Amino acid sequence: MAKTQITFFCKNCGASSGKWIGKCPSCGEWNTYVEEVVHKEKAEFKKTWKKEGVTRTLKPVLIDEVERGNEQRIALQDGELSRVLGGGIVPGSVILIGGEPGIGKSTLMLQIALQFTNKKVLYISGEESDAQIKMRAERLPFSNPDCYLYTEVSTQKIGKALQELEPDIVIVDSIQTLQSELIDSTPGSISQIKETAGDLIRYAKESGTPVFLIGHITKDGTLAGPKLLEHMVDTVLQFEGDRHHVYRILRTTKNRFGSTSEIGIYEMQSGGLREVSNPSEILISQRDESLSGVSIAATIEGMRPLLIETQALVSTAVYGTPQRNSNGYDAKRLNMLLAILEKKCGLKMGMQDVFVNIAGGLRVEDPGIDLSIVAAIVSSYENVPIDSKICFIGEVGLSGEIRAVNRIEQRISEAEKLGFKTVYLSKFNKLPLEKNKITIVQVGKLEELLSNLFG
Ligand code: TYD
Ligand code: MG
Numbered sequence: 001m002a003k004t005q006i007t008f009f010c011k012n013c014g015a016s017s018g019k020w021i022g023k024c025p026s027c028g029e030w031n032t033y034v035e036e037v038v039h040k041e042k043a044e045f046k047k048t049w050k051k052e053g054v055t056r057t058l059k060p061v062l063i064d065e066v067e068r069g070n071e072q073r074i075a076l077q078d079g080e081l082s083r084v085l086g087g088g089i090v091p092g093s094v095i096l097i098g099g100e101p102g103i104g105k106s107t108l109m110l111q112i113a114l115q116f117t118n119k120k121v122l123y124i125s126g127e128e129s130d131a132q133i134k135m136r137a138e139r140l141p142f143s144n145p146d147c148y149l150y151t152e153v154s155t156q157k158i159g160k161a162l163q164e165l166e167p168d169i170v171i172v173d174s175i176q177t178l179q180s181e182l183i184d185s186t187p188g189s190i191s192q193i194k195e196t197a198g199d200l201i202r203y204a205k206e207s208g209t210p211v212f213l214i215g216h217i218t219k220d221g222t223l224a225g226p227k228l229l230e231h232m233v234d235t236v237l238q239f240e241g242d243r244h245h246v247y248r249i250l251r252t253t254k255n256r257f258g259s260t261s262e263i264g265i266y267e268m269q270s271g272g273l274r275e276v277s278n279p280s281e282i283l284i285s286q287r288d289e290s291l292s293g294v295s296i297a298a299t300i301e302g303m304r305p306l307l308i309e310t311q312a313l314v315s316t317a318v319y320g321t322p323q324r325n326s327n328g329y330d331a332k333r334l335n336m337l338l339a340i341l342e343k344k345c346g347l348k349m350g351m352q353d354v355f356v357n358i359a360g361g362l363r364v365e366d367p368g369i370d371l372s373i374v375a376a377i378v379s380s381y382e383n384v385p386i387d388s389k390i391c392f393i394g395e396v397g398l399s400g401e402i403r404a405v406n407r408i409e410q411r412i413s414e415a416e417k418l419g420f421k422t423v424y425l426s427k428f429n430k431l432p433l434e435k436n437k438i439t440i441v442q443v444g445k446l447e448e449l450l451s452n453l454f455g
Contacts (some may be wrong), residue, residue: 008033008209014228016292027156029174036185038179048098074169074210077115080266080275081108084237084250086258089169092208093257094201096175096229098215099239104248104268105214107136108239109171111272114142121146122167126153126177126187128251140272155180155196162203171438172200174214175229188216197229213409242328245361248273251302263302280307280418283360293380296391298411298423299364305407307391309359310369312376317353327438328358329373330365337374337396345446347381367395371424375448377452382454389421393429401447404428412436424449 008017011034013027016098023030075089082088085095087213097107106127113121114137121144125133130149137143148165152158155178162170172178176188178196185191197213204211213233228238234256241248250264266273267282276282284296284307293312298305310329317323326334334356356373358364368433371394379386393411395403406412408425415423416438441447 005038006035007191008035011190011193012227014190014194029099034190036183036189036191038183038185038191056325065074067074067403074119075110078112078275079119079277080250080264084252084262084264086255086262090234091210091211092204092235094204094232095212095235095237096213096215096233097237097239098217100243102243103239103241103252104266104273106173107140107268108250108266108273109212109214110136111142113147113153113169113171114140114144116144116147116169119144119146119168120148120149120162120165120325121169121171121277122150122165123171123173124150124152124158124161125173127149127173130452139445141268145382153179154283155199159199159203162207162209167209169212170200170204171212171415174216187438190336193229197232197415201232227263242363242365244365245278247360247362249301249362251291259303261302263304267420279304283308283362284418290385290386290388291375291385292389293376295372295375295379295386296388296420297364297369298391298393298415299366299369300407300411301364301366305410307414307418307420308362308364308369308372310372310376311357311359312380313355314349314352314377314380317351325354326356327354328361328363329356330368333370336398337370337377340396340398340400340446341374341377345377345378345450349381352381356421366405368393368411369396370396371402371449375424375449378450378454383455386453387422389419391415391420391423393425394422394443395426396446402426402443402445402449404430408432412438442444 009029010024010028011032013024015026017026017033020033024032061155073090075088076082097105110123110133113123130151133290150161158380175193175197179187180195181193183195200211236254237251238251238253239248246268248266248268252260252262254260264278265276267276295310297308297310299308324331324334338354341347342349354377372392374396375386375392393405395405397403404426408429412423414430418438420438422439422441424441424443427444431440441452443452
């Protein structure tokens with residue numbers, strides 16, 4: 001008979017203990033221990049997954065003597081994912097991709113599976129039936145005759161299938177649905193995630209087969225399950241965007257084999273996700289006349305310069321407390337900008353409702369967008385449009401000073417490429433040496449900018 005045992009796990013770091021503890025001794029967090037039932041019986045998945053041509057060191061060796069091997073990255077047809085991963089998939093790597101429900105994780109991974117032409121892909125799903133996945137696949141404009149579907153949640157059965165099929169690439173949708181028969185707790189619990197992810201990671205490392213794990217995220221936007229999961233995998237990708245808009249951003253938050261500052265941009269269409277290779281052109285809405293409350297920011301997302309339209313609406317508050325609402329821009333930062341405008345520029349923001357929106361449903365973290373947000377707010381407040389050929393770069397400091405931002409050359413040249421005539425930026429930014437066609441206006445304080453724009 002199997003021995004049943006109750007164990008307590010820390011939700012934060014995955015540490016375990018025989019009894020409940022208030023403060024986790026390993027990560028120091030309070031109230032993170034939860035109870036789970038664990039069957040202690042070993043272990044069917046634990047096999048070795050040796051494959052020919054993949055060398056694994058079994059004893060200490062000198063680093064100079066290790067052969068790098070011919071482990072070349074697996075090329076991807078999808079240029080955006082390829083860039084985000086640092087140029088293709090590293091054999092034996094485990095990639096975790098997280099995102100809100102309905103954002104398109106399953107669509108993206110199925111699409112990647114179908115894009116391979118000479119690779120055997122196994123798509124394991126614990127969320128949908130074969131027929132549902134087939135229906136989704138029919139909407140996508142790709143086909144891979146060597147793509148297998150397997151709807152199974154038990155890692156022991158998955159292990160057998162992996163052994164028989166010997167796929168080149170494995171996709172698991174999702175890690176929270178997997179279940180190890182050795183553990184009694186429900187799928188998605190900490191001990192299950194630890195065990196099943198551990199099995200798959202060992203499979204990936206030993207067989208040299210890359211594994212993609214789709215992961216759910218919790219309400220506050222972090223990946224569900226123990227933080228430990230993020231430590232265990234090689235790469236963590238975040239798929240984000242506004243479900244009601246068509247654009248999606250794929251970001252890396254961790255990458256052992258590449259930089260974490262790359263992003264991929266997709267557009268959700270009726271036939272799957274389309275790569276967006278020239279994002280600036282679509283993020284600026286087409287308009288003939290200049291409208292008040294609209295301005296363009298030259299930002300950097302990841303490594304890529306991106307011109308984004310920022311919009312603001314300022315109107316007199318009719319009922320009691322004025323409303324502040326922000327879409328795609330940090331709401332606390334918006335309040336800060338409004339306080340600076342009130343204190344330093346004498347605008348009566350206290351009596352106004354203020355709404356801010358970033359076009360396309362994107363969420364922007366680059367502080368260089370501040371200047372454009374301020375310009376849009378004041379443009380709406382004064383009801384004076386800003387010329388559509390002007391764009392803005394700069395972070396705003398608490399005393400109303402305009403601070404320098406990074407990668408100024410890239411931002412300026414992107415603005416120039418898209419036909420902008422004038423760019424406002426901080427006077428503390430060093431300008432690129434080569435002569436630009438675009439007119440550069442350098443300002444040190446918000447007052448200067450506002451008197452320049454609105455007189
Ligand atoms: P899905 O991949 O199921 O999201 P997740 O796995 O992250 O929960 O994506 C679901 C949404 O994508 C759904 O609302 C329908 C939409 N969609 C399209 O717009 N076009 C398509 O071709 C497909 C397959 C889905
Ligand atoms: Mg899904």
